[in-house]
Each structure stands twice: as C-alpha cells, then as structure tokens.
Amino acid sequence: MGRVVFDAATHVYQFEGRDIPSVTTRIAAAGLLGAGAQFYTTASAARGTRVHLACAEYDHGREAVLPDTERGFLDSYTFWQKMMRPTWSHIEQPQYSSTHDTAGTADRVGTMNGQPLIVDLKTGSPASWHGLQLAMYDLLYDDVPPQQRRRLALYLRKDGRLAQSVEYLDPADYTLALNLMKRTDTDGDHLPSLERHVDP
Amino acid sequence: MAIISPALNDTLTLDLKPNRELSSQTTALISLSEQVVVHTPEDSVEASAFLAKVQHMRRWITGIYKDAKAPLIAAKKTLDGQEKSLLGPLEVAEDRVMQLIVAFTKKEAAERALLAAASVQAQLAGAPVVESPVLVATTIEGMQSRTTYSAAVTDIRALVLSVAGQILLDEPGATKVTKAWITKVCAPTPQSTLSLLEASAPNLNALARALRIDLAVPGTTLTSTVTLVAR
Numbered sequence: 001m002g003r004v005v006f007d008a009a010t011h012v013y014q015f016e017g018r019d020i021p022s023v024t025t026r027i028a029a030a031g032l033l034g035a036g037a038q039f040y041t042t043a044s045a046a047r048g049t050r051v052h053l054a055c056a057e058y059d060h061g062r063e064a065v066l067p068d069t070e071r072g073f074l075d076s077y078t079f080w081q082k083m084m085r086p087t088w089s090h091i092e093q094p095q096y097s098s099t100h101d102t103a104g105t106a107d108r109v110g111t112m113n114g115q116p117l118i119v120d121l122k123t124g125s126p127a128s129w130h131g132l133q134l135a136m137y138d139l140l141y142d143d144v145p146p147q148q149r150r151r152l153a154l155y156l157r158k159d160g161r162l163a164q165s166v167e168y169l170d171p172a173d174y175t176l177a178l179n180l181m182k183r184t185d186t187d188g189d190h191l192p193s194l195e196r197h198v199d200p
Numbered sequence: 201m202a203i204i205s206p207a208l209n210d211t212l213t214l215d216l217k218p219n220r221e222l223s224s225q226t227t228a229l230i231s232l233s234e235q236v237v238v239h240t241p242e243d244s245v246e247a248s249a250f251l252a253k254v255q256h257m258r259r260w261i262t263g264i265y266k267d268a269k270a271p272l273i274a275a276k277k278t279l280d281g282q283e284k285s286l287l288g289p290l291e292v293a294e295d296r297v298m299q300l301i302v303a304f305t306k307k308e309a310a311e312r313a314l315l316a317a318a319s320v321q322a323q324l325a326g327a328p329v330v331e332s333p334v335l336v337a338t339t340i341e342g343m344q345s346r347t348t349y350s351a352a353v354t355d356i357r358a359l360v361l362s363v364a365g366q367i368l369l370d371e372p373g374a375t376k377v378t379k380a381w382i383t384k385v386c387a388p389t390p391q392s393t394l395s396l397l398e399a400s401a402p403n404l405n406a407l408a409r410a411l412r413i414d415l416a417v418p419g420t421t422l423t424s425t426v427t428l429v430a431r
Contacts, residue, residue, distance in 0.1 A: 083390045084390075085390060146324060147317055147321070170309075171313050171317040171319075171320055172312070172316045172332055172333070174316070175316055175323075175330065175332045178320065178323050178324075179329055179331065182329045
C-alpha cells in the first residue's frame with residue numbers, strides 16, 4: 001500500500017505517482033464553494049496556513065510563532081483546547097481513500113469526552129459547504145465507521161476569544177459527499193487551478 | 201424649563217425651554233464654590249453654610265423636575281400599557297405559529313436524517329449512489345431558522361465549587377490525594393472559569409454597612425466615605 005504525498009506549495013495530493021482529487025477540489029469542482037469563494041485571497045489563504053501550522057505546533061507541544069496580528073487565532077484555539085481537552089490521533093495528516101479516490105487533510109481527528117470526532121479549524125466565517133467538507137473527511141478516515149464521528153468546525157476568533165464550535169449533523173451531507181466522490185474522472189490535472197482550493 | 205400640562209385628557213403640551221432663573225442661580229453657586237477655601241474652623245463653618253445652600257438648591261431643582269416630569273411619566277405609563285395590550289397577544293400568536301412550524305420542521309428533519317443515514321449506510325455497503333433528495337421549503341422565501349443558545353444557573357453552590365475546584369487544581373503543589381478530594385467534592389472542569397461568577401456589589405455593600413471596619417472577606421477592601429448633609 002502506497003502513501004499519499006501532499007505538496008503544500010501546489011496543494012496537490014499524489015498517490016503512487018498519480019494526482020488525486022482532494023476534498024476541497026471536489027467541492028470546488030461541484031461549484032459548491034458558494035459566493036464567498038470569490039473573497040478568498042492569497043493573503044487570507046496564507047494567513048489560514050500560518051494559523052493552522054501554529055495550532056498544529058501547539059498540539060505537538062512545540063512553541064508556536066505567529067505575527068501579533070494573528071496571535072489571537074491561536075489563543076482562540078488554545079482557549080477551546082484547554083476547555084474541551086480532546087485527544088488527537090491525527091494532526092494535519094494527509095489521508096487517501098482508495099474507495100472514494102479522494103485525498104484530503106482533516107485538521108484534527110480524535111476523541112473528545114470519549115466520542116470520536118473530526119475537526120476543521122477555520123479562520124473565516126461559517127459557510128454552507130463546511131458540513132459537506134467534514135463529511136468527506138470523515139469518509140476518508142476509516143478507523144471509525146462513517147457517520148459515527150462528531151463533525152465540528154471550529155471558528156477561531158481574531159481577538160482571542162473562545163473559538164466557536166459548530167457541529168454539523170445533517171446526514172444528507174454524506175449523501176452529497178458520496179455523490180461528489182463517486183466521480184472518477186476528476187483527475188487533478190484536469191481541474192482549473194482555481195479549484196486547487198485552500199480554504200482559509 | 202420643562203413644563204408639561206395636560207391640555208386634554210388624551211394630549212400633552214410640553215414646554216422644553218430651560219428655566220433662566222434656575223440656570224443663573226446654579227451658575228452663580230458653581231462659580232462661588234470655586235472660591236471656597238478651608239484653612240480655619242471659621243472657614244469650615246462658612247463653607248458648611250455654603251454647602252447647605254448648594255444642597256438646598258440641588259433638592260429644589262430635583263423637586264421642580266420631578267413635578268415637571270410626573271405627567272410625562274404618567275403618559276409614558278399609559279402608552280406602555282396600550283403598546284403592551286397590542287403586542288402581548290401578537291407575541292402569543294407569533295410564538296404559537298412559530299412553535300407549530302418549528303415542531304413540524306424538526307419532525308421532518310429527523311425523519312429525513314434517519315432516511316439519509318440509512319441511505320448512506322446502504323451506499324457504503326455497495327448500493328448505487330443516489331442523488332440527494334430535494335428539500336421542500338417549509339417557510340416563505342427569506343425566512344431563516346436560527347438556533348440560539350443560552351444557559352441559566354440552577355445550582356449556584358455547585359457552580360461556585362466547580363470554579364473554585366478548577367482554580368485549586370490549576371494551583372501548583374496539590375498532592376494526588378488533595379486533587380482527588382477536590383475532584384470528588386467540587387467537580388471541577390476547565391470550562392468552569394472565574395469569568396462565570398460575578399460578586400454581588402449590593403450584598404457586599406450591605407455587609408460593609410453592617411460590619412463596618414470589621415469586614416474581613418478575602419479579596420475585598422473596605423472604603424469609608426465621609427459626607428456632610430444639611431438638614
């Protein structure tokens with residue numbers, strides 16, 4: 001069994017030398033990123049990447065460094081982390097599902113209060129596709145049967161206040177997820193570069 | 201000066217021009233107050249006579265405005281009553297209909313979720329992937345469902361113990377036995393932060409008035425203030 005390789009610079013996943021469509025690529029290809037997608041800028045994506053890295057460093061027990069203007073996002077995450085005390089089995093680990101021929105990187109997979117959960121950190125606002133995104137991630141990580149994990153999006157706040165967690169509960173997200181992932185013709189090479197999406 | 205006179209039973213006339221006499225007397229007193237100095241017992245007696253004048257002036261102004269505002273307050277009370285008598289039944293009707301729609305929508309959503317969950321399981325087991333069902337609107341366009349969350353204290357003692365317990369657990373130096381006791385007695389959780397508690401200023405002030413210099417509650421400080429009041 002090969003290992004999925006993620007190129008952070010190009011946001012391309014490869015498995016056994018082949019480009020693999022990612023979760024966000026599939027959502028973008030379906031046109032489900034919504035009107036908000038037009039406001040995603042290189043700067044906001046870069047900020048999201050820095051915050052994600054800092055949060056991961058924190059969870060690995062290492063010192064996290066961020067510009068002062070972005071420090072609040074990290075404080076917002078650590079505030080939530082200290083209150084909820086989850087246990088992570090995967091921290092930003094790329095995953096590939098041969099069943100669904102899709103790759104992706106859930107920000108966190110683990111347990112909280114004994115329940116399995118999958119978490120995506122957000123530095124932006126809630127969007128209609130976040131539940132779908134989490135359902136697709138859930139389908140990639142097969143250590144727990146699908147639909148058993150809690151799906152949380154954690155909206156980090158710039159001012160350091162406690163992150164707002166939103167749980168996505170609609171099973172229809174999985175129906176749509178399976179629909180989007182049943183396509184086998186969405187080789188990453190054929191997708192427009194815009195759709196190699198990184199959500200902030 | 202605000203004069204409000206009931207011209208008719210259901211109308212009010214308001215004169216909001218300031219009273220010049222009141223204004224000039226107040227200005228004069230304020231101006232005089234800036235010249236008051238107290239260096240000798242005689243100065244102090246003279247100043248206290250001036251203080252009495254100021255206090256009388258203040259009470260006089262308060263009394264005049266209290267009388268002037270009384271009809272307005274009564275009118276507001278009448279209008280509030282009329283508004284409430286209209287809004288109250290409307291709110292009851294609004295709530296009733298809203299609860300009917302919410303209950304129906306919840307039931308529909310629960311049934312749809314069960315079907316969707318079963319459908320997903322079947323698809324994962326190899327059944328053909330089906331299209332997502334089209335959602336049927338249950339409200340008019342533009343009406344959105346919004347869930348809000350709030351919490352209330354049902355056991356203040358349990359809350360205080362939990363906050364205190366968490367503070368104690370976070371303090372260095374506690375033994376395992378102490379920590380176990382704190383955990384058992386206080387049920388601490390990292391969510392029980394000090395920000396959830398607020399000291400009662402009225403109760404603390406009442407205690408200060410009762411105990412005066414004997415007040416000895418940790419984390420509080422006693423302040424005594426001397427004032428002079430003319431009878």
